[in-house]
Amino acid sequence: MPKKYVMLVDTERCVNCKACEVSCRAEWNTPLGYSRNWVSEVMAVDPNGMPTLSLLSGRCMHCDSPPCVAACPTGASYKRDDGIVLVDRDLCTGCEFCIDPCPYNARFRDPTDGMISKCTFCQPRIDAGEEPACVHVCFTRALMFGDANDPSSEVARRLAEGTWQRLVTTEVDVGPNLYYSKGTQFDATVLPQKKSPTVAAQTLAVVNPGLKIGLGGMLGLFGAAGVLKLVKRKEEVASHEH
Secondary structure, three states: OOOOEEEEEOOOOOOOOOHHHHHHHHHHOOOOOOOOEEEEEEEEEOOOOOEEEEEEEEEOOOOOOOHHHHHOOOOOEEEOOOOOEEEOOOOOOOOOOOOOOOOOOOOEEOOOOOOEEOOOOOHHHHHOOOOOHHHHHOOOOOEEEEEOOOOOOHHHHHHHOOOEEEOOOOOOOOOOOEEEEOOOOOOOOOOOOOOOOOHHHHHHHHHOOOHHHHHHHHHHHHHHHHHHHHHHHHHHHHHHHO
């Protein structure tokens, strides 16, 4: 059975110390004004009418059905067999077509190189057998990470308890692989937003009525090298699975 990486967020343990954000920024040299992860403060009222504060650690959800992958015209955005969603920087053109479709607003265009950036679950660390940087520094153990398909893993055991929930709505459920402790209050500021995968394309079409020709030309420009890189990447993914 292939691995399936997930992250659990125990909001009752989070103290909003920002260590996860600082470690992520240091690990990935994220430019100021942008974030790969964040902590949202959600004020709500519990069933007894008492005010509550939930601290939600957020990032790319590495969805089962990622809209960003479907929207990418070059194949740069892809999902590994272990569930991690990545961006192949050799194929990314920085077109931003993948940004709007993300219901969690987890992607941004890095101003330093023009490429699309986001949380990768610290893929290089994972492949080296280490935890994501944010999980490694979380001293309250509010963040947990592991293989949900491994019955001996902590996350698999915790998930089996059935005390976790995904950040979804009746309209938007793309299978996010971040789970929050049950009882966590959500509001409109953190709930996934229903978006059209063609928003970016429609916007560009207004500016450039020859979008189809332009997009075709763009793909043609990157075609030969892109196809070879795409084949190579698929081979690498296949070898990783085995």
